[in-house]
Amino acid sequence: MLTPRRIVMAARLGFVMASLGMAVLMLGPFQGLEQVFGLNDKTAHGVAFYGVTTGLFLIAPRQRRDDLALFVVAAAFAAELLQGLTGRSVSIVDFLAGSAGVLAAWAPGRIEQIRQTFRRSPDLTFGQMARADRRLRRRRMAVGRPGPSLVRTALD
Known part of the structure; x- marks a missing residue:
């Protein structure tokens, strides 16, 4: 397959x-x-x-x-x-x-x-997106659910 x-x-x-x-x-x-x-x-x-x-x-x-x-x-x-x-x-x-x-x-x-x-996110700067992503990542890690990184998909 x-x-x-x-x-x-x-x-x-x-x-x-x-x-x-x-x-x-x-x-x-x-x-x-x-x-x-x-x-x-x-x-x-x-x-x-x-x-x-x-x-x-x-x-x-x-x-x-x-x-x-x-x-x-x-x-x-x-x-x-x-x-x-x-x-x-x-x-x-x-x-x-x-x-x-x-x-x-x-x-x-x-x-x-x-x-x-x-x-x-048309009005956010790349720096703002990175900061938002760090907060999102910390929140997910605290809950125990690592998810896809917003910045990684946006800036890869």
């Missing part, structure tokens, strides 16, 4: 295999291979890191998207440094293209969170 847990588990396996393949392609002697698919180097970096970011969003549902996106930006930076160690060119523009891919995956979720926050 198909369940969210099984989808995430299958996606984790696919993510590991795709990440290993991407590492081999980025660090191996395959410079220029993206042209076979009709992509230039910058587009390939953007598409690859977009895929990594969306894959992480799927396989790590309990992690904050902001943290995952920052992790992928750091991975894009590390990939460029490692390319320099393997004799390939290091390019800040490639890093920026990878970061643009991360931004393209991250931004729609952030926009939807802002829209949701507006629908729920």
Whole structure:
């Protein structure tokens, strides 16, 4: 039977295999291979890191998207440094293209969170929502019912 847990588990396996393949392609002697698919180097970096970011969003549902996106930006930076160690060119523009891919995956979720926050509390500042959430969390913990965090869903 198909369940969210099984989808995430299958996606984790696919993510590991795709990440290993991407590492081999980025660090191996395959410079220029993206042209076979009709992509230039910058587009390939953007598409690859977009895929990594969306894959992480799927396989790590309990992690904050902001943290995952920052992790992928750091991975894009590390990939460029490692390319320099393997004799390939290091390019800040490639890093920026990878970061643009991360931004393209991250931004729609952030926009939807802002829209949701507006629908729920259009006149509260984010600080006011955080303070209200802390009070709500303390109250729930005192009763023994930890519930979903208002700020976590609004600002994740």
